[in-house]
Structure formats: C-alpha cells, structure tokens
Amino acid sequence: MPIIQIATPFNIDLEFEIAEFHKRLLAYIIDFGLLIVYLFSMKYLLYTLIRLDEENFGIDILAVSLPMLLYSLLTELWMNGQTVGKKIMSIRVISLEGGEPTLGQFLIRWIVRFWEWPFLFGYIALSSYSIMQYIFFTGFLGVAVIIVIAINSKSQRLGDIAAGTVVVNTKTDLGLADTVFMQVNNADHKVLFPDVMRLSDRDINTIKNVVTQAQKKGNYEMCNRVSMKIREVLNIKTDLDSASFLEKLLEDYNYLATRE
Numbered sequence: 001m002p003i004i005q006i007a008t009p010f011n012i013d014l015e016f017e018i019a020e021f022h023k024r025l026l027a028y029i030i031d032f033g034l035l036i037v038y039l040f041s042m043k044y045l046l047y048t049l050i051r052l053d054e055e056n057f058g059i060d061i062l063a064v065s066l067p068m069l070l071y072s073l074l075t076e077l078w079m080n081g082q083t084v085g086k087k088i089m090s091i092r093v094i095s096l097e098g099g100e101p102t103l104g105q106f107l108i109r110w111i112v113r114f115w116e117w118p119f120l121f122g123y124i125a126l127s128s129y130s131i132m133q134y135i136f137f138t139g140f141l142g143v144a145v146i147i148v149i150a151i152n153s154k155s156q157r158l159g160d161i162a163a164g165t166v167v168v169n170t171k172t173d174l175g176l177a178d179t180v181f182m183q184v185n186n187a188d189h190k191v192l193f194p195d196v197m198r199l200s201d202r203d204i205n206t207i208k209n210v211v212t213q214a215q216k217k218g219n220y221e222m223c224n225r226v227s228m229k230i231r232e233v234l235n236i237k238t239d240l241d242s243a244s245f246l247e248k249l250l251e252d253y254n255y256l257a258t259r260e
Contacts, residue, residue, distance in 0.1 A: 004154055004166060015213070016168040018155045019091040021146070024167055027085030034084060035068050073110040077103070086167075096154075096164045099205035105163040112159035115141075189255045195234045196253045204253050211246050 002018040042064045046052040052059060075083040081093035081100060093109070095101045101109075149155050154166050199207075207226060214223045220243050227242035230249070238245055 002155065004168070016094065016166075019089075019167040019169050021149060021155065023089045023091050023169075024149075027083065027089040027091060030085035030088055031072070031083050035071060038068065039064065072113065073106060076101075076106055076109075082170075090170045091167055092170050093160075093165050093167055095202070096166060097202065099202035099209075101163065101165050102202075105165055108163035109159040109165060112157075112162050115158065189251065191252050191255060192238070193234070193236060193249055193252050194256065195236065196249045197256055198234060199230075199249075199253070204250070207246050208250060211243065211250070214243060 004016050004018050046060065046063065072083055076086075076093060079087060082091070086092055093101055093106075095105060145157050148161075149157055152161070154160075156166055160166055196204075207230075210222050210226050214220045223242040223246055227245050230236070230246075231238070240248060
C-alpha cells in the first residue's frame with residue numbers, strides 16, 4: 001500500500017497510507033447515491049405533497065439545489081475531512097502539512113470539483129432523462145480524474161493538487177486518529193500547561209498524530225524531538241518524559257478548549 005511522508009511544522013515526518021482509488025470511487029458513489037435520494041425525496045415533498053407551484057423556483061433552489069451544492073464542502077468541514085461516503089470507506093482528507101486542512105484548502109478542493117466530478121444540482125435534474133445525461137457527463141469527466149490520480153505520486157486529483165491536500169486511510173496500522181479530542185475528567189483535571197492554548201489547531205493535530213504513531217510503532221524518538229521544540233517555544237520546564245508531556249498537553253488542550 002503506498003505510503004506518503006508528510007513534513008510537519010516540528011520537522012518530523014509523519015507517515016500515512018494513501019487511500020486506494022477504489023475506496024475513493026466507492027465513497028463518491030455513496031455520496032452521489034445519497035444526493036439522488038435527497039433530490040427525489042425533496043422533489044416529491046415539494047411538488048407532490050406540498051404541491052409547490054413551478055413559479056416558486058427560489059424555494060426549490062434553497063431547499064434542494066443549495067444543500068446539494070454545498071454537501072461535500074460542509075460535510076468535510078464538519079466531519080474532520082470526511083463526507084458520509086468517505087466515513088463509510090474509512091478515508092479522509094488531510095493537509096500536506098500533516099494536519100486537518102484549513103477552510104481555504106477545503107474551499108479550493110470544492111471549487112475545483114466542478115471541473116472534475118461535478119455534483120448534481122437539484123435544479124438541473126427535473127427528469128430521469130436529465131439524470132442519465134448527467135451521469136454520462138460525470139463519467140466522461142471521471143476518466144480525466146482517473147488519469148490525473150494515476151500519474152500523480154500522491155494519488156491526488158486536481159483539487160488536491162491545487163489545495164495542497166491528500167486523501168489517506170483512517171483505519172491503518174499507522175493509526176491515524178479521527179480527531180484530536182479525548183475524554184477528560186473535568187472534575188479532577190488539573191491544568192499544568194495553560195500555555196498550550198498558544199498553539200494552533202494544526203499544531204495540536206500534529207502532536208496527536210505524533211503521539212499516536214509513536215505508540216503504534218513503539219518508537220518515541222519523534223516524541224522527543226517534538227517535545228523539545230514545544231518546550232522551547234512555550235518556555236516550559238517539566239520533569240515529565242516526552243511522551244507523557246505531549247499527552248498532558250493534549251489533555252490540557254481538550255480541557256481548556258471545552259471551557260471556552
């Protein structure tokens with residue numbers, strides 16, 4: 001399975017398994033199927049049950065087209081780089097800097113999608129014939145997408161290349177965590193490092209990935225290097241070992257973040 005090494009802000013290379021193409025394709029098909037179900041359900045609700053007049057075209061756009069248009073962007077933002085299809089196939093989008101993509105990166109991926117695998121808009125699919133036309137057109141554009149992914153060393157589509165992202169597996173031996181959050185006992189928790197809130201979300205995400213991979217591989221050298229960097233940046237002195245220090249940082253971050 002192809003492996004990608006991503007350099008982090010702490011000069012640590014993290015390894016991730018690149019998502020296989022068939023997983024990405026199946027994820028797309030699942031998402032496409034959900035949109036088709038949503039489309040026909042809403043059309044039935046609006047025009048059969050509610051008996052909406054065709055003159056009220058704006059309601060159709062707001063209730064049907066707009067949610068379908070924004071589906072991939074909003075789900076990836078809200079579900080940590082995953083759509084429903086990606087969630088089912090255990091793949092997700094990450095930044096080439098090792099953390100969760102920024103809003104700008106998600107936006108670029110979403111915009112470029114219209115030139116690759118354009119998602120269905122409710123207002124262009126008023127009949128079964130138009131849907132067949134759309135499926136054929138999407139399949140035709142999909143050939144170009146397959147070619148781009150096949151010749152790219154990181155299996156990126158154009159949107160990934162433009163945004164600086166890559167799609168990776170979440171269920172792997174390398175143990176990519178779905179989220180930086182962990183369960184913290186608020187009643188008994190004592191904050192040792194309040195300055196952790198000076199770190200960015202991307203820094204916290206990187207620390208989480210470093211700790212996870214160190215635990216999986218039994219190699220804590222990367223924890224030592226990251227720990228030294230953070231102690232220097234935050235001017236922290238502690239007797240905790242590197243791994244325990246990083247884990248405590250994550251706990252303090254989760255505790256403080258939920259209290260803001």
